[in-house]
Amino acid sequence: MTEDVHGEEQPVLSRKKKTKLEKQAEHIDRIKKTLIACLLGIFVGILSYYLQVTVKNDIGLLAFMLMLAGVVVQRHVFMLMHIDTSKLGAKDWFYQGFMTFAFWFMTWTLLLSVMVPVAGFSSNVSSGTAPLTVAFSDASTNTPVSWNWSFGDGTFSTVNDPEKTYASAGNFTVNLTATNADGTNTITKYITVFPAVPSSPASFGSP
Secondary structure, three states: OOOOOOOOOOOOOOOOOOOHHHHHHHHHHHHHHHHHHHHHHHHHHHHHHHHHHHHOOOOHHHHHHHHHHHHHOHHHHHHHOOOOOOOOOHHHHHHHHHHHHHHHHHHHHHHHHOOOOEOOEEEOOOEEEOOEEEEEEEOOEOOOOEEEEEOOOOOEEOOOOOEEEEOOOEEEEEEEEEEEOOEEEEEEEEEEEEOOOOOOOOOOOOO
16 A cells, blocks of 8 residues: 655755844944954054164064954954954954954054154263263264253253263253254263372472
8 A cells, every 4th residue: 555645845944144233243243343443553663663763673563463462362352342252253353363463564664754753862972080071972863863861951952962071060951852853852871970080299208
């Protein structure tokens, strides 16, 4: 005895349609993620610039490592802000990293293009007895075009590597202001001059 088997219609699983509120929530999350990537890029760009002008050296590798740290730390920022990252795939993280890189590069480049001088100088001595001759050497960065020295005793100079003789004892505040088309910057150091040691009277033998 055969039994006719009639095909049963399988229920069609319809894809859940997202509500308008769900779409808005996802859109806001995407904006937040992009904004975080951009702000971190700006932050590490500023940090890279100020590290460079502080150490007065090329810190390209360190700056790049800071940018990578900005990319990595994004996951922790998302967690603190209760942003779901479970659905972020490789392309999403690549996008986040690219935005951080782009804003880091733009920020650092723009800051470097505004080359405000960073004043700096050295001297052959910082203390000694009067009269003390001090040779100052300019070490300012970002190509200053003028230098204004104040030696702390009412005298001044506008040459980049001046020499100054302190005739009397005292503590003198030396200021150097370096200037270029983008601005000025001042640095202060101190010179200490001790009183001259009186010479001992010559002793003569008894007649």
